[in-house]
Amino acid sequence: MNGRFISFEGPDGAGKTTQLSLLSRYLDDRDILHHCTREPGGTPGAEAIRNLIFDSRHNLVPRAELLLFAAARAQHVEERIMPLLEKGIWVLCDRFTLSTLVYQGYGRGLDRELIGQLNAIATCGLAPHMQLVLDVEAEAGQNRVQQRLENNNSFDALSEDFHRRVVAGFREVASHDAHCRLIDGSRNPEQVHGSIVAALHEGGLLDG
Numbered sequence: 001m002n003g004r005f006i007s008f009e010g011p012d013g014a015g016k017t018t019q020l021s022l023l024s025r026y027l028d029d030r031d032i033l034h035h036c037t038r039e040p041g042g043t044p045g046a047e048a049i050r051n052l053i054f055d056s057r058h059n060l061v062p063r064a065e066l067l068l069f070a071a072a073r074a075q076h077v078e079e080r081i082m083p084l085l086e087k088g089i090w091v092l093c094d095r096f097t098l099s100t101l102v103y104q105g106y107g108r109g110l111d112r113e114l115i116g117q118l119n120a121i122a123t124c125g126l127a128p129h130m131q132l133v134l135d136v137e138a139e140a141g142q143n144r145v146q147q148r149l150e151n152n153n154s155f156d157a158l159s160e161d162f163h164r165r166v167v168a169g170f171r172e173v174a175s176h177d178a179h180c181r182l183i184d185g186s187r188n189p190e191q192v193h194g195s196i197v198a199a200l201h202e203g204g205l206l207d208g
Contacts, residue, residue, distance in 0.1 A: 007098065009095060012166075015192060036094075039073060043080050049075075053069065063110065065108070069104070070122040077123050077124065082124075098173060102169035106168065129203075133173075135167075137167065
């Protein structure tokens with residue numbers, strides 16, 4: 001497997017999608033083959049599950065939500081991510097296992113060890129080469145979310161305390177996981193992008 005697998009993590013409104021797009025352009029300029037995807041989603045089946053998860057009309061209990069995330073991930077990994085990596089193609093993913101650990105573990109209060117086991121089953125042990133954790137305060141992230149033009153999802157309506165627990169969870173995990181890089185997401189997009197490129201160079205994922 002010669003491809004590089006990079007996940008963009010962080011609380012809602014941290015700028016993950018923007019930074020994924022900027023890194024995609026950076027890789028394009030260097031003729032590095034890559035594919036951009038997201039979780040939950042990335043394949044037709046996983047996108048259908050995404051629609052179910054984020055539709056607030058279903059009022060899913062946390063355990064059902066967790067299992068649906070795992071089901072979508074299993075499909076995504078086997079159908080899309082692994083085949084691309086095996087071809088030497090980079091994969092840039094908007095959220096992966098770390099978001100499930102933080103949102104369902106720290107946010108929802110589900111057992112983190114169980115979440116880790118479920119993630120391992122869904123991924124067959126696949127992990128990103130680097131997890132870029134964009135860090136913003138919960139209030140700042142939610143202010144950005146409210147300014148979006150697109151429809152917000154069911155997570156955006158959760159309490160301020162929930163989003164604070166999520167921010168704290170990302171910071172705690174990133175502080176002791178060697179594959180995580182905590183990036184200050186409160187700055188302007190170009191500054192954040194510069195820090196991401198620097199992190200990839202320092203981690204040996206980019207040459208030159």
